[in-house]
Amino acid sequence: MEERGISQAVIQRLPRYFRYLGELKDEGVERISSKELSELMKVTASQIRQDLNNFGGFGQQGYGYNVEYLYQEIGKILGLDKTHHFIIIGAGNLGRALGNYINFERRGFIFSGMFDQNLDLVGMEVRGIKVQPMESMERFIKENDIDIAVLTIPKAGAVAVAERLVQNGIKAIWNFAHVDLNVPENIQVENVHLSDSLMKLSYNLNRYMRENE
Amino acid sequence: MEERGISQAVIQRLPRYFRYLGELKDEGVERISSKELSELMKVTASQIRQDLNNFGGFGQQGYGYNVEYLYQEIGKILGLDKTHHFIIIGAGNLGRALGNYINFERRGFIFSGMFDQNLDLVGMEVRGIKVQPMESMERFIKENDIDIAVLTIPKAGAVAVAERLVQNGIKAIWNFAHVDLNVPENIQVENVHLSDSLMKLSYNLNRYMRENE
DNA sequence: TAGATTGTTAATCGATTAACAATC
DNA sequence: TAGATTGTTAATCGATTAACAATC
Numbered sequence: 001m002e003e004r005g006i007s008q009a010v011i012q013r014l015p016r017y018f019r020y021l022g023e024l025k026d027e028g029v030e031r032i033s034s035k036e037l038s039e040l041m042k043v044t045a046s047q048i049r050q051d052l053n054n055f056g057g058f059g060q061q062g063y064g065y066n067v068e069y070l071y072q073e074i075g076k077i078l079g080l081d082k083t084h085h086f087i088i089i090g091a092g093n094l095g096r097a098l099g100n101y102i103n104f105e106r107r108g109f110i111f112s113g114m115f116d117q118n119l120d121l122v123g124m125e126v127r128g129i130k131v132q133p134m135e136s137m138e139r140f141i142k143e144n145d146i147d148i149a150v151l152t153i154p155k156a157g158a159v160a161v162a163e164r165l166v167q168n169g170i171k172a173i174w175n176f177a178h179v180d181l182n183v184p185e186n187i188q189v190e191n192v193h194l195s196d197s198l199m200k201l202s203y204n205l206n207r208y209m210r211e212n213e
Numbered sequence: 214m215e216e217r218g219i220s221q222a223v224i225q226r227l228p229r230y231f232r233y234l235g236e237l238k239d240e241g242v243e244r245i246s247s248k249e250l251s252e253l254m255k256v257t258a259s260q261i262r263q264d265l266n267n268f269g270g271f272g273q274q275g276y277g278y279n280v281e282y283l284y285q286e287i288g289k290i291l292g293l294d295k296t297h298h299f300i301i302i303g304a305g306n307l308g309r310a311l312g313n314y315i316n317f318e319r320r321g322f323i324f325s326g327m328f329d330q331n332l333d334l335v336g337m338e339v340r341g342i343k344v345q346p347m348e349s350m351e352r353f354i355k356e357n358d359i360d361i362a363v364l365t366i367p368k369a370g371a372v373a374v375a376e377r378l379v380q381n382g383i384k385a386i387w388n389f390a391h392v393d394l395n396v397p398e399n400i401q402v403e404n405v406h407l408s409d410s411l412m413k414l415s416y417n418l419n420r421y422m423r424e425n426e
Numbered sequence: 427t428a429g430a431t432t433g434t435t436a437a438t439c440g441a442t443t444a445a446c447a448a449t450c
Numbered sequence: 451t452a453g454a455t456t457g458t459t460a461a462t463c464g465a466t467t468a469a470c471a472a473t474c
Contacts, residue, residue: 009465011416015409019391033431045431046467053433061432062474078412079419093310100306103408109415147418172418174411178232188421190414194405195316196228198387199291201403202322203224205360205385206292208401222441246455258455259443266457274456275450 006054013051014074016041021071033064083108085146086174089161090153091116091124091131094176098150099126109148113140117157134161138168147171155179219267226264227287229254234284246277296321298359299387302374303366304329304337304344307389311363312339322361326353330370347374351381360384368392 038045059065088095114131124131149170158177172188251258272278301308327344337344362383371390385401
């Protein structure tokens with residue numbers, strides 16, 4: 001499990017580079033220097049060069065970076081050249097919203113199955129995928145080469161479901177449940193705690209208001 | 214606009230403290246030491262004490278922290294004792310999912326209005342709130358004391374809509390559009406870039422797979 | 427070639443952890 | 451009072467920024 005020593009702070013910035021480079025590419029920009037990119041993204045040129053050099057030298061002295069090439073390379077670093085199949089656990093509003101989001105497919109994430117405890121939702125279709133009962137989950141994971149699970153269920157059941165997912169070979173969990181999962185460290189978990197995010201916004205909003213009236 | 218010098222890293226951790234304390238409170242736990250809490254949350258006791266002491270001394274030597282009191286105090290720091298009205302711009306799947314999420318009300322965030330460009334969606338109801346056309350937005354914001362806008366529209370229109378929101382007195386934007394907004398610095402923006410989050414998961418998943426086969 | 431800009435080392439800054447005196 | 455645990459200062463660690471030699 002040899003840690004490659006690249007900090008999560010760096011990883012977190014890669015998708016943003018990827019996004020800006022994608023836009024530059026679409027605009028037909030061929031090359032860009034770290035300085036130009038830094039002005040666009042409002043970060044330091046130093047940081048861009050340091051971040052990229054964690055993964056290799058993608059630029060050329062005196063020239064800068066080739067936009068198309070760098071875009072492709074960051075995509076590879078992020079693993080977007082690979083295909084992963086994912087399932088969504090929880091067919092509520094949020095689960096259905098994510099299931100309907102077609103852009104994930106463009107990045108290699110294939111929506112393959114959806115599950116819910118609530119039998120009223122079973123049979124419902126989301127983008128051509130039929131919601132199945134929880135009992136079918138184990139078998140489905142194994143037979144369909146699923147390695148990512150998206151958890152959009154209430155926090156009460158989330159920890160137990162996460163354990164079941166792991167036992168059946170899930171390698172990564174995108175967790176929208178408002179609870180910290182308890183899984184082995186070789187399982188990748190990415191938390192999206194929406195209410196935490198809203199509370200942070202709330203803090204900043206109230207602090208600003210306090211200071212200004 | 215005097216900066217109070219509390220880092221966003223600290224702010225980001227507050228909702229998690231709040232969540233754990235809420236659970237302890239519900240379990241009837243009366244007091245807890247930074248050491249016990251640190252074991253529960255898998256952080257250092259030092260960090261907990263440092264974080265809290267940015268806002269004042271909430272504990273007592275030899276005793277620890279009173280759970281109920283600390284919970285309340287963190288809630289106040291986060292501004293959860295105040296009420297804020299928010300609107301959702303974009304009545305697509307994600308917008309509707311957020312509109313249907315009732316827990317925000319419990320924290321003082323009141324879902325007050327919803328808007329969409331698509332006239333097919335106008336008139337639709339989400340939790341008792343009728344979707345209105347974009348033209349009604351300006352007036353609605355002013356007449357209903359709205360200070361938070363949730364942006365769940367495609368990135369193409371997001372930057373322009375954000376500017377309109379700001380012109381009409383919105384103080385904070387919870388941005389789900391996959392683009393960086395360009396608003397004055399006194400406007401609070403909290404980004405939730407879902408695909409960035411998924412790409413980070415992808416990186417970690419692929420790195421782990423690379424290292425293990 | 428001269429100019430530009432990278433890759434990388436060194437300096438700085440900030441955040442986390444450790445230690446301990448204060449005190450309940 | 452003695453023991454426990456905070457609040458806070460000092461030490462360490464890591465991340466960011468600056469500087470510059472290498473090189474296209």
